[in-house]
Amino acid sequence: MSDLIKKVDQAWLQPSERFIKRRAMRAAFMKAILFGCASLSVLVTLGILYVLLSESWAFFREISILEFLTDTQWTPLFEDAHFGILPLLSATLTVTGVALSFALPAGLILAIYLSEFASNSIRETVKPFLELLEGVPTVVYGYFALLFVTPLLQQLMPNLAGFNLLAPGLVIGIMILPYTTSVSEDAMRAVPNQLREGAYALGFNRMQTAVRVVVPAALSGITAAFVLGMSRAIGETMVVAIAGGQNPNLTFNPTEGAAAIPAYIVQVSMGDLPHDSMGYKTIFAAGLTLFLITLAFNIIGQLLKRRFREVY
């Protein structure tokens, strides 16, 4: 009897060797394909590095790095060509400075409000709207900065230039506000409730708890939010390209117009540049500068973010 069961078992219930083999092969095959797709992202990074480095290499063979970093003029397409990145960099930093001087305090207050003060229902209704603010296309923000914010500011400050760095800075500040708010709010909500309860037990009220306990405890996460927001402001292209002006201008005055690094790249690529021309190489050198700056901020931001997760 048991012999019979064994026979039936082998004949019907045991999958054949071939079946098992094919199934294992398919599983391994799928795993390999999935791994390939995951490592594609590494290829993209390598591609970016390859393109930026190889084209910049061609650029730096003709222009010394020292000149690139110290010359105060950027006129690569003129007869009297100068290749100093400083004017583009100053505009980028000015715009970022304006954006952060709005987004830093506003984002921090909003995050404290949403995480410590607001009721759940307020938070749940408000967050989608903030997400919508994040979803507006950047070209529309550029339009808004040039044709709405600039005229509005000109009524307050009559000597404001038509193209200036103040309006795009403020608009970028609004643009990164939802991001910095949500990341720093996450950091604050990750602070364990015992700390808040301890503070209340010592007689702190909400505001004191928020400012003296929650914010210091979430500080690395909040810093990460602003470092990452800053990196976004630096790399933001269309708003400065539309409303910031096109002339390289070594200034830190936000009421003047000046071309930022991404704005210069856009301006040059709108024209038809022959491959291998000097103008073509400059956009890669400018792009490399932009990439390195944002990469540094991103890495710092990611490290800080990792830290706030590990503390508790």
Add this chain to the structure above:
Amino acid sequence: MQFIKPFYSHAESRRLVRNQGIKDKLFSVLGVCILLLALMTLIALISDLLIRGIPRLDWAFLTEFPSRKAERAGILSAWVGTGLVMMVTAAVALPLGVAAALYLEEYAKKNWVTLFIEININNLAGVPSIIYGLLALGLFIYTFSMGESILVAGLVLALLILPVIIVATRESLRSVPNDIREAALALGADQWQTLRHYVLPSAWPGILTGLIVGLARAIGETAPVITIGALTFIAFLPPAPIQTDFPYVNFDWLDAPFSLMPIQMFNWISRPQADFHVNAAAAGVILIVMTLLMNGVAIYLRKRLRSPYKG
């Protein structure tokens, strides 16, 4: 007998508590003000576009090619181009993103290779979009000689939104309860069958949300397609993807030059004449309605379909 002298008198401490309560309220008011400022900006932005753009919006605006005369210009080639490029983007980004997320979430061991890939994806999400444009220009166009075509634009936007889709898919996979996986494995399914037939279908709503958010972002992206030479003055349409005779579909359109909505809008904004700014506003209305609609659908889906296994 008093051992500890109170720091504040009774009246003083009452006043102190009341003052602090007022500070709490003031802070709430400040928070609400900033919130209102952000919302007012959104409202101002949309209403400004609507006031300027709506009078210009008519059927002809949608069915005319760009023109040197502002009042005769339309966005036909722009919206057709956007539609075709989005098809390429979705077709490339969805399978790649889902596959990468499946590997990282379901297969990957915790080792340095995985960590490296994860850090890399995080960094890619932070790379400025214009850098992707330079990648496409230097690699796709000059190294692979792919031409300034719809295919290249779709590919570069797909790479741009890949991190968005990967993150959304991973979150969605994580929310699928382990019971499902264990049940499938116990019935003799192997890991791939479990993922294919049980995990992926239950993660699908979250993946879809990620795809919609990603595409909404891709529709509005301008910078990376400017560098690869999207044209603003195209007076013809790419070859139709569907035809009446065999084999009914053709892929010639992938190689065609193209224009896109945000590029068209950017071009009109950069002109000095106010008439073109009106056109830009009208194009902006369509663009923003499209992106807000897509984001709205995504937010709604995320709320409604959070997880089929909860409640």
